[in-house]
Amino acid sequence: MIEALDVWFSYYDKDVLKGVNLKVKRGEVVVLMGRNGAGKTTLLLHLNGLLKPKKGEVRFDGSKIKYDKRSLFELRKKVTLVFQNPEDQILAPTVWQEVVFGPLNAGIEEDSAKEALKLVGLEGFERRLCSQLSLGEKKRLSIASAIAMRPEFILLDEPTAGLDSFGFKSVVKIVESLKGDGKGIAIATHDFDLACKVGDRFYYMEDGKIIYEGDEIDLELAEKIGVRIFYESYKARSNRSSFCKNNA
Ligand SMILES: Nc1ncnc2c1ncn2[C@@H]1O[C@H](COP(=O)(O)OP(=O)(O)O)[C@@H](O)[C@H]1O
Ligand SMILES: [Mg+2]
Numbered sequence: 001m002i003e004a005l006d007v008w009f010s011y012y013d014k015d016v017l018k019g020v021n022l023k024v025k026r027g028e029v030v031v032l033m034g035r036n037g038a039g040k041t042t043l044l045l046h047l048n049g050l051l052k053p054k055k056g057e058v059r060f061d062g063s064k065i066k067y068d069k070r071s072l073f074e075l076r077k078k079v080t081l082v083f084q085n086p087e088d089q090i091l092a093p094t095v096w097q098e099v100v101f102g103p104l105n106a107g108i109e110e111d112s113a114k115e116a117l118k119l120v121g122l123e124g125f126e127r128r129l130c131s132q133l134s135l136g137e138k139k140r141l142s143i144a145s146a147i148a149m150r151p152e153f154i155l156l157d158e159p160t161a162g163l164d165s166f167g168f169k170s171v172v173k174i175v176e177s178l179k180g181d182g183k184g185i186a187i188a189t190h191d192f193d194l195a196c197k198v199g200d201r202f203y204y205m206e207d208g209k210i211i212y213e214g215d216e217i218d219l220e221l222a223e224k225i226g227v228r229i230f231y232e233s234y235k236a237r238s239n240r241s242s243f244c245k246n247n248a
Contacts, residue, residue: 001025002047002079002153002184006056009042016042018208019056024153026184029175031195033188034205035226040188041084043205044155047186048079077106080146084158086138095133095141096126102149116148120174136167143174153184160191172197190227192217 002024009017024030032040045051049072057064083089092098100113120140159171175198204212206225
């Protein structure tokens with residue numbers, strides 16, 4: 001389990017996280033929702049040690065994470081983060097070089113990279129240039145790179161932002177498959193449809209604080225805090241039970 005316990009963080013002198021508590025267990029999908037600027041990305045960056053709390057702590061399986069180079073290297077093999085913008089993550093020229101870079105660096109066999117490409121539907125893309133992929137393909141490639149590390153937890157930052165409905169569906173499939181494999185997954189998103197489809201537990205963030213935590217989506221509250229309600233969710237509005245987990 002990964003836990004954030006009373007985490008405070010500020011960029012310069014502006015408090016961005018204000019005493020946040022959140023946990024992610026293996027085999028569950030946690031969805032973190034909130035408007036732009038609420039602090040979702042900043043919180044995800046704490047869960048794999050890319051940022052260090054100003055106050056409070058982050059624990060992995062009950063132990064406070066350490067921030068020396070070696071500990072962070074070990075932690076990031078177990079907890080991988082997929083950035084919102086694949087351009088921030090993809091560094092290698094070709095798809096194969098990109099997906100195999102992490103595993104080679106961490107002493108993980110190449111098969112893992114092959115399996116990851118297959119899981120995201122990019123088998124056969126190995127020799128393609130990353131720069132020539134569509135946004136949806138780039139997003140899937142960055143997810144593949146994270147999966148190739150064989151992590152126990154995967155953090156996805158806005159995985160469906162900018163994707164069409166095929167892209168959306170493939171992300172849903174990937175998340176379901178990872179969950180079926182027993183991985184713990186945390187998704188920061190304002191994509192209500194994604195939250196409905198895959199979420200087991202939900203956190204709403206506003207202005208650096210968690211203002212709701214539960215295993216059902218609260219539609220009215222979500223709208224109030226600026227989560228965009230998309231068509232599928234809108235259609236289901238008359239049937240509130242469809243906002244229960246795994247039922248949208
Ligand atoms: N690198 C940064 N430097 C300064 N301020 C930042 C930086 N990154 C984010 N912020 C600010 O922190 C707040 C939370 O941002 P973020 O965690 O990205 O929110 P979200 O992911 O929910 O949109 C915002 O006000 C944002 O402008
Ligand atoms: Mg963000």
